[in-house]
Amino acid sequence: MNNGKINRVKDTIFKYVGILACSIGLILLAIFIGNILIDGFSRIDLDFLTSLPSRKAEKAGILTAWSGSLWIVVLTFFISVPIGVCAGIYLEEYGKKGRLTNLLEINISNLAGVPSIIYGLLGLEIFVRLSKMGSSVLAGSFTLSLLILPIIIVATREALRAVPSSIRAASYGLGASKWQTIWYQVLPASSGGILTGVILAISRAVGETAPLIVVGALAYVPFTPKGIMDEFTVLPIQIFNWVSRPQHEFSINAAAAIIILLIITFALNGIAVYFRNKWQKKLS
Helix, strand or coil: CHHHHHHHHHHHHHHHHHHHHHHHHHHHHHHHHHHHHHHHHHHCCHHHHHCCCCCCHHHCCCHHHHHHHHHHHHHHHHHHHHHHHHHHHHHHHHCCCCHHHHHHHHHHHHHCCCCHHHHHHHHHHHHHHHCCCCCCHHHHHHHHHHHHHHHHHHHHHHHHHCCCHHHHHHHHHCCCCHHHHHHHHHHHHHHHHHHHHHHHHHHHHHCCCHHHHHHCCCCCCCCCCCCCCCCCCCHHHHHHHHHCCCCHHHHHHHHHHHHHHHHHHHHHHHHHHHHHHHHHHHHC
């Protein structure tokens, strides 16, 4: 009885400590977002979205930053998604279990937790120097693709693993081959989970700064990229550039850019949550 009472007291303490910690975190987050909204919301207008960077805060805009982010995100998507999804399908459906496969799976899972700056150094050596891509949009996209590939592979494998085995058995029973079963049955059933992982991976790529700084993304670019070999900047780097300046007007610009970045990130995460819930309902 005494042990039971002690355990109940411990559970109660942990419960209220958890509630307190969550409440403090939400309050701090609300204060942070509230200050940003107060400072930056009035600065957001069409001119801010369509103007080039300037040394004068009132004339500075984020055209080059958001266009560079768009180039990076689109290229990263087309590079990483086919490779990541195909790798996940192979490892889950075709890969034979053994020491090499187990070692590969462990390494992929560990790569998802590697600091992003390491990928930046890897991209600097492989894409910027050895491949002679320079500080281009393509080099930045390849670097971010390396960063999010483990996330896409792990998400794809988890989504495939969640598909009931009865679907595979029914398909095989009707005479379908392994590839036909995967293409026509397993992939459609797991598409929601795969798409959720892809969107979450891309939302991480949108907010990355360190790898792109390492591969040579510029803090000030007076032009928008016209091709994959052009120099570029992105929203997080533009925000960092403005925050580091002493004038308060640039801090207001940074707050406005943060609002734009938060809207993009929340939108991507909201879409991911929608598809996850839709996929879970479909499986249940």
